[in-house]
Amino acid sequence: xxTIYITRRETFxxxxxxxxxxxxxxxxxxxxxxxxxxxxxxxxxxxxxxxxGVPNKETGFVMxxxxxSEIINTQVIESLDHxxxxxxxxxxxxxxxxxxxxxxxxxxxLANEIAKNGGELAKIKLIETENNFVEYFGGKEPx
Ligand code: NI
Numbered sequence: 001x002x003t004i005y006i007t008r009r010e011t012f013x014x015x016x017x018x019x020x021x022x023x024x025x026x027x028x029x030x031x032x033x034x035x036x037x038x039x040x041x042x043x044x045x046x047x048x049x050x051x052x053g054v055p056n057k058e059t060g061f062v063m064x065x066x067x068x069s070e071i072i073n074t075q076v077i078e079s080l081d082h083x084x085x086x087x088x089x090x091x092x093x094x095x096x097x098x099x100x101x102x103x104x105x106x107x108x109x110l111a112n113e114i115a116k117n118g119g120e121l122a123k124i125k126l127i128e129t130e131n132n133f134v135e136y137f138g139g140k141e142p143x
Pocket of ligand 1: 035041043
């Protein structure tokens with residue numbers, strides 16, 4: 001039984017701001033800088049969804065990547081692409097719209113659907129800018 005990891009890449013763009021309403025504007029600007037801009041700003045996000053498994057004897061696949069792409073699009077891309085993360089996304093209501101929280105929310109939207117299709121979600125990697133990205137392993141860090 002040789003476990004291998006497969007990854008599907010998808011992209012979306014979305015607007016957000018990082019702003020803690022309980023804080024003064026001064027403190028928000030100090031902590032979040034330009035990300036606190038009250039009239040929003042946007043990112044072109046790149047999402048990598050990694051699934052773990054053993055290749056099927058007949059197909060050689062851990063999971064059909066076309067099916068994985070379909071799940072990612074239905075479960076998350078449709079609700080995030082061209083949206084305002086602070087206002088438009090039901091599963092982000094009341095949550096600070098940071099890349100960290102977004103990656104965790106994406107995991108929660110995907111894990112069950114992937115499991116139903118025979119895969120095991122192993123990692124979400126979400127790239128916000130050329131220099132900033134986050135990785136989430138569902139609370140089971142591999143190191
Ligand atoms: Ni931002």
